[in-house]
Amino acid sequence: MADDNQAPSGARRMNAMLEPPEPRRSSSKSAVRALDVLEYFAHVKRPLRATDLAKALGMHPSSTDQLLKTMVDSAYLLTDSVAKVYYPSPRLVRFANWLTESYYGKAKLAQLIETIARESQEIVTLAAAQRGWLQIVDVAEPVTYVGVIRKGSRVPMFSSALGEAYLAALGDAEILRWLDRTPEARRLPQARRDELLDALRAVRTDGYACSISDHADLFSIAVALPRTAAGLQLVLGLAGPQERIEPRRKQLFEMIRRAMSDALRPS
Numbered sequence: 263m264a265d266d267n268q269a270p271s272g273a274r275r276m277n278a279m280l281e282p283p284e285p286r287r288s289s290s291k292s293a294v295r296a297l298d299v300l301e302y303f304a305h306v307k308r309p310l311r312a313t314d315l316a317k318a319l320g321m322h323p324s325s326t327d328q329l330l331k332t333m334v335d336s337a338y339l340l341t342d343s344v345a346k347v348y349y350p351s352p353r354l355v356r357f358a359n360w361l362t363e364s365y366y367g368k369a370k371l372a373q374l375i376e377t378i379a380r381e382s383q384e385i386v387t388l389a390a391a392q393r394g395w396l397q398i399v400d401v402a403e404p405v406t407y408v409g410v411i412r413k414g415s416r417v418p419m420f421s422s423a424l425g426e427a428y429l430a431a432l433g434d435a436e437i438l439r440w441l442d443r444t445p446e447a448r449r450l451p452q453a454r455r456d457e458l459l460d461a462l463r464a465v466r467t468d469g470y471a472c473s474i475s476d477h478a479d480l481f482s483i484a485v486a487l488p489r490t491a492a493g494l495q496l497v498l499g500l501a502g503p504q505e506r507i508e509p510r511r512k513q514l515f516e517m518i519r520r521a522m523s524d525a526l527r528p529s
Contacts, residue, residue: 280411280417281417283415295325296329296338299333300338300350309348311346312330338350364491364492366490366526370526374521374522375402375498376402378402379403381521382500382514384404384501384502384506385401385499386401386498387499387500388496388498389428389497390496391428392416394419394444395419396417396422397417398413398414398417419444420447423471423475423482423499424471424484424499426461426471427471427497428486429462430462430463430465430466430486437459471485479503480507481503481508481511482499483500483501483511483515483518484497488522498518500514
């Protein structure tokens with residue numbers, strides 16, 4: 263491991279600006295909203311009124327009522343006409359079971375993110391590769407940073423700690439394929455490609471990647487998770503102010519590694 267008083271090669275300033283989620287086309291907005299509704303149910307774990315959902319998701323009451331009626335008519339939600347609450351339908355159980363089995367089983371991944379966020383009191387993200395980028399698929403953040411990083415945002419593969427942690431977890435042949443097939447990588451000068459390969463070797467040695475991002479001036483630590491049952495490579499990130507994170511990077515990495523070992527241990 264790198265000594266805490268010496269910044270590893272990955273701890274350099276990177277222009278890793280987040281790209282916000284793609285604007286939703288009107289034809290697909292309702293589908294995304296329906297998934298937002300189901301995700302919110304999973305978050306609160308209780309029946310909800312239409313007004314609860316409208317307020318939580320920032321939707322107009324009439325649009326919420328129309329969406330919920332459609333989801334009830336399609337048997338994705340059940341409704342109690344007396345209590346006037348909604349609840350996800352058993353129709354979703356097979357989907358939920360398959361999904362949890364694909365991601366380490368039960369609610370292990372969500373518990374891992376929650377544990378690290380609680381212990382660190384910093385921003386915790388989960389990212390997956392999407393078309394040459396890494397996309398933020400989940401985030402937990404302290405109140406002071408709410409909204410800084412949005413789900414669906416994209417992070418550059420070749421200029422971020424998340425990207426370097428992802429690439430370092432791949433085999434050498436896979437890394438070269440990424441370099442050859444990704445437009446961003448093909449534009450890199452040879453000196454930058456050599457620098458990147460050196461950085462990936464350092465990440466493998468240290469066990470984590472780190473960088474100082476221009477986005478909100480955050481210092482980031484990124485660790486690759488074990489591959490999922492479906493063969494997907496996910497990356498966990500922890501970010502916060504440089505003065506808080508950089509001096510504790512080794513300690514925080516050990517905390518992340520311990521939490522991973524506990525949460526993802528086979529049942």
